Each structure stands twice: as structure tokens, then as C-alpha cells.
Amino acid sequence: MEGISPLSNYNAALFFGALTIAFHSWANFNRPSDGAWDGLGDLVSLLNPSDVRARQVVNRAFFLYLSILLLIYFVLCSYAQLLAPFLGEQFASLVEEASRTVGAEEIPKAGFDPEFLTRPVVEEDKSPSVPLTISLAMVGLAPQVRVLRELESRLRLVAHWMSGIPTRLIRGADALSRQSMDIHDAVEAAHGSERTDTAEDNRFLIGPRDWKRYNHYLDFMAKQSIPIDTYDLKNYLGIIITFNSWLLNDRLDVVRRDNWAAKDVETAVQADVDGFLASMDRLMLFEGAGDARRASVVDLSPGAWKAAEISAAKTARMISMLAFLLDEHGALDTDAYIDPNTYNNTRRSHMRKQIEVLRERLDSAQSYADWSELTFALWGRSLVVIILAAALSGAVAALLNLQAQQDTIAIWRSVSAYTQNAIVIYALPLLAALLMRQSSMRSGQWQNVFVTSWVKGTFQLGEVWIATAFIALFCVLAQDFAIVMAKHGVELVASRAGDVVLNSLFYNGPPALVGPTLAVGVLLLVDAWESGRRGADGSVPSNGVIRFRMFRAVLYTLISLALVAFIGKLSGSLYVRPEGQKMSDFLTRLLIPLETTETASAWEITRDFFSDIWVFAAYASVTATFIGLAVSVIVWASLQIDYHNLVYRDSDEPDAQGGDMLAEEGAGQHGGSEPEQGAA
Amino acid sequence: MLRWLIALLVVSAAPAMAQDAPSRGTIIIGFRQEARPFVWQDRDSGAYRGYLADLCYEAVLNANYLPQGVTITATQRAAFLQGKPEASGGTTPEIDLLCDPTTISMRRLSGFLRLKEPPDRRFSPIVFLANGTFSQRPRITKESLDRSDTDLTAWTCMGEGDASSATLLVGFVIGTTAEDEINELMRSPAKVLGSGDEPRWQRICSYEFKNHAEGVGRLCAGEIDLYFGDSDIVNAYAALSPSCNPVTRPKRTSYEPYAFVVTDRTPGFYDHFVKGLYASFGNDTKAQNRVRTYFPDQEISTYLEILYRIYRLP
Numbered sequence: 001m002e003g004i005s006p007l008s009n010y011n012a013a014l015f016f017g018a019l020t021i022a023f024h025s026w027a028n029f030n031r032p033s034d035g036a037w038d039g040l041g042d043l044v045s046l047l048n049p050s051d052v053r054a055r056q057v058v059n060r061a062f063f064l065y066l067s068i069l070l071l072i073y074f075v076l077c078s079y080a081q082l083l084a085p086f087l088g089e090q091f092a093s094l095v096e097e098a099s100r101t102v103g104a105e106e107i108p109k110a111g112f113d114p115e116f117l118t119r120p121v122v123e124e125d126k127s128p129s130v131p132l133t134i135s136l137a138m139v140g141l142a143p144q145v146r147v148l149r150e151l152e153s154r155l156r157l158v159a160h161w162m163s164g165i166p167t168r169l170i171r172g173a174d175a176l177s178r179q180s181m182d183i184h185d186a187v188e189a190a191h192g193s194e195r196t197d198t199a200e201d202n203r204f205l206i207g208p209r210d211w212k213r214y215n216h217y218l219d220f221m222a223k224q225s226i227p228i229d230t231y232d233l234k235n236y237l238g239i240i241i242t243f244n245s246w247l248l249n250d251r252l253d254v255v256r257r258d259n260w261a262a263k264d265v266e267t268a269v270q271a272d273v274d275g276f277l278a279s280m281d282r283l284m285l286f287e288g289a290g291d292a293r294r295a296s297v298v299d300l301s302p303g304a305w306k307a308a309e310i311s312a313a314k315t316a317r318m319i320s321m322l323a324f325l326l327d328e329h330g331a332l333d334t335d336a337y338i339d340p341n342t343y344n345n346t347r348r349s350h351m352r353k354q355i356e357v358l359r360e361r362l363d364s365a366q367s368y369a370d371w372s373e374l375t376f377a378l379w380g381r382s383l384v385v386i387i388l389a390a391a392l393s394g395a396v397a398a399l400l401n402l403q404a405q406q407d408t409i410a411i412w413r414s415v416s417a418y419t420q421n422a423i424v425i426y427a428l429p430l431l432a433a434l435l436m437r438q439s440s441m442r443s444g445q446w447q448n449v450f451v452t453s454w455v456k457g458t459f460q461l462g463e464v465w466i467a468t469a470f471i472a473l474f475c476v477l478a479q480d481f482a483i484v485m486a487k488h489g490v491e492l493v494a495s496r497a498g499d500v501v502l503n504s505l506f507y508n509g510p511p512a513l514v515g516p517t518l519a520v521g522v523l524l525l526v527d528a529w530e531s532g533r534r535g536a537d538g539s540v541p542s543n544g545v546i547r548f549r550m551f552r553a554v555l556y557t558l559i560s561l562a563l564v565a566f567i568g569k570l571s572g573s574l575y576v577r578p579e580g581q582k583m584s585d586f587l588t589r590l591l592i593p594l595e596t597t598e599t600a601s602a603w604e605i606t607r608d609f610f611s612d613i614w615v616f617a618a619y620a621s622v623t624a625t626f627i628g629l630a631v632s633v634i635v636w637a638s639l640q641i642d643y644h645n646l647v648y649r650d651s652d653e654p655d656a657q658g659g660d661m662l663a664e665e666g667a668g669q670h671g672g673s674e675p676e677q678g679a680a
Numbered sequence: 681m682l683r684w685l686i687a688l689l690v691v692s693a694a695p696a697m698a699q700d701a702p703s704r705g706t707i708i709i710g711f712r713q714e715a716r717p718f719v720w721q722d723r724d725s726g727a728y729r730g731y732l733a734d735l736c737y738e739a740v741l742n743a744n745y746l747p748q749g750v751t752i753t754a755t756q757r758a759a760f761l762q763g764k765p766e767a768s769g770g771t772t773p774e775i776d777l778l779c780d781p782t783t784i785s786m787r788r789l790s791g792f793l794r795l796k797e798p799p800d801r802r803f804s805p806i807v808f809l810a811n812g813t814f815s816q817r818p819r820i821t822k823e824s825l826d827r828s829d830t831d832l833t834a835w836t837c838m839g840e841g842d843a844s845s846a847t848l849l850v851g852f853v854i855g856t857t858a859e860d861e862i863n864e865l866m867r868s869p870a871k872v873l874g875s876g877d878e879p880r881w882q883r884i885c886s887y888e889f890k891n892h893a894e895g896v897g898r899l900c901a902g903e904i905d906l907y908f909g910d911s912d913i914v915n916a917y918a919a920l921s922p923s924c925n926p927v928t929r930p931k932r933t934s935y936e937p938y939a940f941v942v943t944d945r946t947p948g949f950y951d952h953f954v955k956g957l958y959a960s961f962g963n964d965t966k967a968q969n970r971v972r973t974y975f976p977d978q979e980i981s982t983y984l985e986i987l988y989r990i991y992r993l994p
Contacts (some may be wrong), residue, residue: 102912102975103984104809107935 013128014077017135022072024139025066032166033157041318042272046265047325051165054328068155073138077131077564164369169324172369176320177313179240179361184238187218203350205251206241213286220284227302228309236312237280243319245271247326252354255335258430262328269322276315283308320365327362334359376461425515428475429468433519436464437526440547449524450531450549459526463522468516473505476512480504510568517564521557528553682993705946707745707953709736710752710760710775714891716809716916717974718781721751728779731974734939735807735960736779742861742956745949750775754890758855761788761941763795774799776949778941781808781910783857801942802950805991806958809984812861812934813911814850815918815926822846825881825905832885838866839883848881849904851895854888858908861933862886888952892917900924910936912975961991 030048037044040052050058076083137145138152161167183204202211217237221230246252248270281287283299326332334355339350440446440460449457481500528549682804711728714719719730728749740747756772757780759765765772782788784803792801825846832843839845850865852858866884890896892909896917899907907914907926918924940957942950961967967988971980980988 101981102971102978103982104811104935104937105981106811107983118697532926 009128010131014131017077017131018070018073020132020135021069021139022066024141026062028139028152029062029065029156029159031156033153033160037166040166041314042268043265043318044322046262046268047166049160049165051262051265052169052325052328053163054330057163057446058165059163061159064162065155065159068159069138069152072155073131073135076134076138080130080134133162156506165474168369169321169328172324173317173321174364175368176361177236177316178364178457179239179364180235181238181242182280183242183441184234187215189488200337201346203353203492204245205347205350205354206245207249207251213281214238216286217280217284220286224298225300226305227300230305233305233309233312236309236316239316240273240276240312240319243323244277246354247319248273248432252351252358253338254333254355254358255326255549256331256333256336258331260326260331262325265322265325269318272315272318276311279311280308291344323358323362324365327366332358332362334362362417366392421511425472425476425512426518427515429472429515429519430522432468433464433516433523436467437523448527448531450527461523464523465516465520468519469513472512472515473509476508477501477504510564513564513568514561517560518612521553521560524553524556525550684688703746704744704948704952705746706748707740707741707776707946707949708774709747709749709777709779710757710773711736711749712749712754712757712780712891713828714917715781715913716892717912719779721862726886729753729909731970732779732781732807732938732940733821734970736777737955738952738960738966739956740777742959743949743952744956745946745952748751752778752780754854757782761801761855762791763797763801765797774945776943777953780940781810781913781936781938782941783936784939785857799945801940802804802944804940804942804954806937806939806987807957808938809981809987810910810912810936810938812936813914814861814865814906814933815896815911815914816906816909817926820905827885835885835887837883837885839881841882845882846880848884848906850884850886850906850908851889851898852886853892853895854890854906856909857934857936858886861908864933872947875993893920896924897921899926908933958991958993961988962993964992 137148447456718732827847
């Protein structure tokens with residue numbers, strides 16, 4: 001009988017376990033992740049995560065999800081025994097059962113096998129069943145280990161969320177469905193005057209029946225005493241009628257279904273639109289809908305009209321989702337060539353105009369959705385910029401230090417150290433701070449200090465600073481512990497853990513606070529930038545005011561950084577270096593017992609700090625560089641958004657204010673001269 | 681609880697079955713007191729328990745003999761296997777069957793053939809397959825290998841250096857196959873146990889314990905660095921002490937096929953016993969229950985499974 005090599009068995013099992021995860025992870029990834037999916041309404045059962053974003057975005061999110069899943073898998077396999085107690089009883093029993101076997105697991109080859117007895121005992125083998133069972137548990141096959149399923153579920157949620165699945169679609173469709181369509185103003189403006197648009201030939205390219213229908217609706221609402229404010233309802237109806245003609249009835253000829261086939265989604269939307277319009281026809285007695293008896297009895301109960309408005313909002317949102325989905329998958333060809341042989345000149349002119357309108361509305365909604373979500377792209381690019389900048393700074397610093405002596409290894413070490421520190425000190429706190437802000441924004445809890453109260457805002461920024469400082473300090477402590485343990489062994493470090501913590505916090509803690517301070521500074525900058533949005537009273541601050549607010553944010557940040565630097569210097573100076581100890585030796589330094597100085601007074605320390613102006617200048621320049629980088633990232637991201645234009649059309653709180661704002665806007669136009677389209 | 685009930689059932693069934701079936705005579709079975717989970721003596725009842733003990737009782741009963749257990753120490757067992765009763769001071773009881781995790785090896789087979797003094801000894805078919813491993817205490821440091829203050833006069837030392845040299849203390853039970861393993865360990869070129877970060881040793885001192893309970897107890901107390909034995913046995917004794925957490929060397933260092941030793945004290949017993957043994961393996965339910973009783977929550981190894989399947993004779 002052949003002897004079994006457990007090491008190769010284990011590796012083979014590890015490999016097959018990874019393959020199992022890779023094969024099953026797509027099915028898991030492509031499942032809805034949380035309650036956010038309810039926002040898709042009736043489409044929730046028709047859409048998978050891979051349907052709601054472009055293929056490239058989904059692939060990127062899946063790659064991230066799979067990579068982290070595999071990383072966790074390998075870590076779990078490597079430290080299964082160690083991690084078992086922390087992952088719950090089920091996991092512990094899984095590992096224990098998988099690794100406990102009664103009886104011989106190995107038998108030497110036929111005859112006397114000297115290798116079996118003489119091989120060195122330093123080798124280590126592991127049970128091949130561990131990676132196999134862990135991989136099966138991670139993908140949700142038997143056995144069921146709750147903690148692993150929870151891990152996968154949360155990871156999927158993060159991957160979806162970072163890629164805007166499905167939140168980008170929901171927010172984008174929300175924004176799109178609340179935009180005012182030109183047809184509304186044009187039809188209302190034409191009332192009582194000569195109508196240039198007809199059912200058969202109108203510049204909005206609305207189908208004849210829908211054109212008549214919309215005109216009838218507006219006429220009906222103008223003549224009857226409708227018990228609710230009908231402005232929102234008219235807007236929603238405009239969107240539904242317009243998109244129904246443009247997208248579902250192809251009157252704009254921009255839908256390329258070869259690129260994204262979702263017949264069931266289109267069918268569901270069409271059914272919803274048809275159903276909604278039929279109910280509106282009945283309510284507003286269009287073309288004899290309802291019987292003759294009802295024609296004389298108009299339903300003017302507030303409940304019926306409120307229900308109609310809710311139903312209109314739902315349908316407008318649904319058809320906007322379809323528009324958003326078509327565009328996301330490249331099935332809306334807004335650059336399409338309009339064939340002169342198919343359409344006459346007038347029609348082509350109308351089509352070009354309306355395609356532009358559609359593109360503008362979609363871009364505006366997409367910008368809103370992108371800005372509302374911290375997307376994977378923003379996260380990834382911010383990280384890459386910070387890391388690259390840190391690596392570059394490391395290389396430059398090493399070159400300056402070495403001067404004539406060109407040591408490649410030293411340069412790489414310096415690059416590595418700067419990069420690592422940048423991740424811990426700058427990148428992590430910045431991302432955590434943005435995440436906290438985003439989370440508060442979503443729940444409507446974020447207080448913009450430039451708009452609301454500085455007292456509330458300061459407390460809030462303080463919370464962010466404390467949380468991010470905790471993250472940075474924890475990472476610094478972990479780094480220091482890892483380095484010291486590698487050098488001095490676990491036992492020694494364990495016996496002097498207190499010294500390591502104090503030394504680490506006093507020496508490396510203050511520099512780690514720079515990142516959180518910068519992060520709060522970036523949040524202040526973003527708040528200053530966002531304070532340019534329309535306020536609750538409808539006023540929009542001038543650009544000068546916004547610039548001044550941003551200047552204040554930078555100023556406060558610099559003052560805070562100087563304070564942190566001073567505290568760092570102060571805490572670092574509390575030490576007395578024992579004789580013969582090299583301060584440059586980081587590892588040794590960490591094990592020096594903490595002693596306080598008796599000679600240096602606070603004044604001397606302060607004087608020393610400010611007298612070393614070159615150190616201060618270098619420190620300030622580095623921090624300023626990072627401020628610049630962080631701001632650049634944020635500004636660069638925001639430059640892609642026509643934000644003020646979006647705000648002008650919509651509000652950040654559509655449910656609460658959107659209708660009113662649009663009403664104001666619409667009222668202004670209504671009472672005024674002929675709208676732009678009418679004049680054209 | 682279940683295992684005790686089943687063990688009690690098996691033990692109490694012995695006289696009842698003997699009364700019902702015609703008995704060919706009484707068979708003296710030698711059991712060790714401390715070789716869990718294969719065989720041990722319950723301190724309260726005095727009954728012998730364990731996976732192999734149950735198997736012995738069942739096979740003897742299947743062969744229509746009346747089993748009668750006697751205790752045999754590790755020293756007596758070693759003397760019995762070597763055919764040198766004087767090695768135990770002549771105290772080794774006369775037995776028909778040694779019911780113990782005894783490794784069948786070419787050396788022992790040759791030794792049995794060379795025996796001149798009665799009784800003749802023969803190995804039964806293999807009844808269990810095990811791997812011998814070294815279990816070590818969790819932390820072995822350079823400082824802990826300094827044995828200059830330890831009295832090692834009762835220990836057998838080999839290797840370079842003196843009392844101040846880095847010394848590895850290894851334990852095993854007298855009469856086991858540990859000697860070869862320790863020699864191999866000494867020949868290891870690396871002379872480190874785990875990763876390269878672990879301290880090197882220069883010499884090994886070994887000690888023969890009277891039983892596994894004592895040896896594993898010393899390992900758990902951190903008084904020795906390594907203990908050689910069947911991993912199932914070491915784990916069983918380590919489990920008796922909640923604070924004990926020896927690190928079992930994951931690499932199996934030896935192949936240990938266990939078999940019973942049968943003497944010719946009772947003429948004709950060997951053939952009947954072998955038949956009774958195969959009959960014990962033939963009942964699949966009983967065989968599985970036996971494993972589940974003494975190795976709960978553990979999977980039977982592939983090799984052992986195959987062996988037991990082979991034993992299901994037509």
C-alpha cells in the first residue's frame with residue numbers, strides 16, 4: 001500500500017478548497033445582500049446584483065469579494081486551531097472533528113520503509129479535511145457554521161455597498177424620477193394659446209394617445225378642484241408619459257437591446273405603467289374610461305388623489321430605474337446616428353433635442369448617485385493616491401538622507417516604511433472618517449458645521465477624531481507589538497507588555513494622531529464645499545462665502561496639526577535616554593522602562609520645539625502635502641459632478657423639500673414667459 | 681455515561697453467557713491498569729475497561745471460554761514479551777492472553793521464535809493500527825533546556841556535552857517501541873523540534889515511566905520536554921487534566937500495528953480465539969458501537985476502516 005504524504009494531501013485539499021470557494025462564490029455574490037434591495041420595489045425579484053451595475057463594476061466588486069474571501073480562507077486554514085475558540089463553538093467543533101482521527105493516518109510503504117522512521121520530526125502536517133470543511137462551510141454548504149456564513153454575508157454587503165449595488169440605482173432612479181420634465185411646463189404654458197405641438201407631431205416625441213392623455217390630465221386637474229397640491233403628480237405623470245414613449249415605445253430610437261437584454265424587466269415596467277395609466281384614466285375620465293354614470297360623479301376625495309400621487313411616484317421611480325439600468329448597461333445609445341432616410345428633418349431635430357435632454361437628466365442623476373455614495377472607485381483611487389504619494393515621499397527622503405551613498409536596499413526600506421506608515425496613519429483614518437460621515441449622512445444625522453450649529457458639529461467631529469485616533473493608535477500598537485515580538489520573542493514581550501504599550505504610545509502615538517486630525521480637516525473641507533448647496537430657506541451661498549469657509553477649514557486643520565505636533569514633541573521629551581542606549585534603535589527603545597525627566601521644564605521643551613525651525617518646517621511641509629493630496633482627491637471626485645446644477649433641479653432631501661422647491665421653481669416659470677423649448 | 685453503560689453491559693454479560701453456553705474452560709487475560717483508551721482498570725469497581733479490553737472479552741466469549749482478568753504491570757509485560765520472567769523478579773502472572781496495545785514487530789516475532797522456555801507465544805491477527813508520535817510541552821526555550829540543576833542520575837543520556845549542555849528530556853513507558861524513535865531523534869541533523877527559531881539541543885536524556893498516566897502527567901507538569909507514545913493514549917491522559925495542553929507532534933513518527941499475544945497455556949485456545957476475534961469484527965453494529973464508545977466524536981482512519989472491512993469474513 002502506498003504511503004500517503006499528508007503535506008501534499010493538505011496542499012491538494014487547500015487548493016481544492018480554494019477552487020470550491022471560487023466556484024461557489026459567484027452564486028453567493030450574485031444574491032441580494034441587505035434590506036437596501038427592498039428599495040427596488042417590484043423589480044426586486046427580477047434583478048440580481050450583476051444586473052444593477054455595469055459588468056466592469058460588478059466584476060471589480062466580485063474580484064474584491066473573492067480575494068478577501070480567499071484571504072480569509074487561507075488565514076482560517078493556517079490558524080484554524082488558534083482561531084477556533086474565537087469563532088464560536090460550532091467552528092471549534094468543526095476544526096476539532098476535522099482534525100481528530102482515531103487510528104493510524106499513515107502507514108509505511110510495502111516492506112521496511114526507512115523514510116517513515118528516519119524523516120526529521122521538524123516537518124508538520126495538517127489534516128486535509130480542515131481546509132475542505134472550512135471551504136464548504138464558507139460557501140454555505142454543509143456543515144453550517146453561523147460565524148462563517150455571517151462573515152461571507154457581511155463581506156458581500158461591503159463589496160456590494162462599495163460598488164453601489166443596488167444603492168446607486170435606487171438613488172439615481174430617485175433623483176431621475178424627481179426631475180421636472182419639459183413636457184409639463186410646455187403643455188401648461190400652451191393652455192389657452194395656440195398649440196404648436198399636436199398629438200401626431202410634437203417636439204417631445206410623445207405618442208399620440210399619451211399626448212392626448214397628458215393634455216387631458218392637465219386640463220382635468222386645472223378644471224376640477226383637486227383636494228391636493230397636484231404639482232408633484234403632474235411632474236410624475238410627465239416623467240411616466242415621456243419615458244413610456246421614449247424608452248418603452250422606442251420613439252426616441254436610442255434603446256439598443258442587443259447590449260442588455262432584460263425583457264422581463266421591461267415587461268414588468270410596461271405592465272406597471274399600463275396599469276397606472278389605466279387607473280389615472282379612470283380617475284380623470286380619459287376617453288370615457290369608466291361608465292357614463294361615473295362621468296358625472298368625479299371622485300374628489302383626498303384619499304383617492306393622495307393614493308394616485310403615491311402610485312405615480314412609484315411608477316415614475318420604476319420607469320426611471322429602467323432608464324438608469326439601460327444606460328448603466330450601455331443599452332442607451334445617446335450618440336446614435338439618426339438616419340435621414342428614416343426620419344425627416346423636423347423629427348431628427350426633435351430627436352436630437354430630446355436625446356440631449358435625456359442625456360442631461362441621466363448624467364445629473366448619475367452624478368447625484370455617485371456623490372451620494374462613497375463608491376469603490378473613490379475609495380480605491382484615494383488609497384492608491386495616498387500610498388503612491390507616501391512611497392514617493394519615502395524614496396525622496398531616503399535619497400536625501402543617503403546623499404552620495406546610493407544604497408538601493410535602504411531606499412526600498414524607506415519606501416516600504418513610508419508606505420506602511422501612510423496606510424496606518426493617513427489612509428485608514430481618512431477612510432474611516434469618510435465612512436462615518438457617509439453613514440451619518442445616510443441616516444440624516446450628519447451636522448454640517450457651516451450650515452447648522454458649530455456646537456453640535458464640533459461634538460460630532462470630536463467623535464470622528466476619537467474613533468479614527470483609536471483606529472490609528474490600535475494599528476500602531478499592533479505594528480510595534482509585532483516588531484518587538486519578532487525580535488525579542490513572545491514571552492519577554494508578554495512579561496513587559498506595559499512598557500511596550502507606554503513606549504509605543506508615547507513615541508509613535510502622537511505621529512499617528514496626525515492622520516485623524518487630517519481626516520477631520522478633510523471632513524471640514526467637504527462640509528465647507530457642501531455648504532454651497534441650497535439651504536433650508538432656499539438660499540444659495542455665494543462662491544466667495546464657500547471659498548472663505550474652505551479657507552477656514554484649512555486654517556483650523558493647520559492649527560490642529562501644529563497642536564498635535566507640539567503634543568507629540570512634548571510626550572516624546574518625557575523620556576530620559578539610559579546611558580549607552582541608541583535612540584535610533586527602535587526595537588531596543590521600545591523595551592526601555594518609562595522614566596520621566598526631572599530636568600526639562602515645559603517651557604524648555606516648548607522652546608526646544610520651536611527653535612528647531614527646520615524640523616518644524618519639514619513636518620509642516622509633509623503634512624501640508626498630505627492635506628493637498630487628500631483635498632485633491634475629494635475635489636477631483638467632485639469636479640466630475642455638475643453639483644450645483646443638480647441641486648438647482650432637485651434637493652438633497654427630496655421627500656421633505658423636493659416638491660416644494662420644484663414647486664417654487666415651477667411656479668416661477670409658470671407665471672413667466674414662454675419656456676426655453678417653447679421659444680426655440 | 682454511555683460508554684460506561686456499554687462497558688458494564690459487556691462485562692456483566694460475560695458470566696451470563698458463560699452459564700448459557702458450554703464453556704471450554706477459563707482463560708486468564710493480562711490487562712494493564714493504565715493504557716487508556718485501549719485498556720485500563722477502573723479504580724472503584726476493579727473492572728477492566730477499554731476498547732481492546734472489550735474486544736478481548738467478546739472474542740474470548742465468542743470462543744466459548746470464560747474470561748478472567750489479571751493485572752499486569754509494564755515491567756511484567758516487558759518481561760513477558762522478552763520471555764525473561766526474571767526481568768520482573770519472577771512476578772509475571774501466567775496468562776493465556778495479553779490484552780494490551782502491543783505492537784507487532786519483526787523483532788518481537790523473531791524473539792518469540794527464539795524462546796526456549798514455555799509457554800510459546802503467538803501474535804493474534806492485527807486488531808488496531810496506530811501511529812506513534814512525540815508529544816511536547818508547549819514552550820521549550822533555550823533556558824529551559826539548561827538541566828544543570830536537575831538530577832539526571834536515573835536517566836539514560838546520550839549525545840555530546842555534559843550536564844551544562846542543552847538537554848532534551850524524553851519520556852516513554854517501559855517496554856514500548858520508543859527506543860528506536862529516540863535513537864532516530866538523536867540522529868536528527870537539525871536537532872531542533874519545530875521551526876528553526878526553536879532552541880537546539882545537544883543531548884537527550886530518556887526515562888522509562890511505569891505507565892502512561894505518570895509519563896503524561898510529568899509532561900503536563902512541564903517536567904519533561906517530549907513524551908513518546910500512541911497519540912490516542914497521550915490525548916486520552918492529557919484530557920484527564922483540564923490544564924494540560926501538550927502539543928502532539930503532528931508528524932507520525934512510527935507505525936504501530938497492535939495485536940494480542942496468545943500463549944499455549946491452554947491447548948487449542950489460539951485457534952478458537954482467532955475465530956472468536958473474527959466473529960467480533962463480523963458484527964458491524966457491535967464493532968461500530970465499540971469504536972463510538974471509546975473514541976467519541978472521532979472519525980476512524982481510512983487504514984483502520986479498511987482493516988476492519990477485511991476482517992468481515994464471508
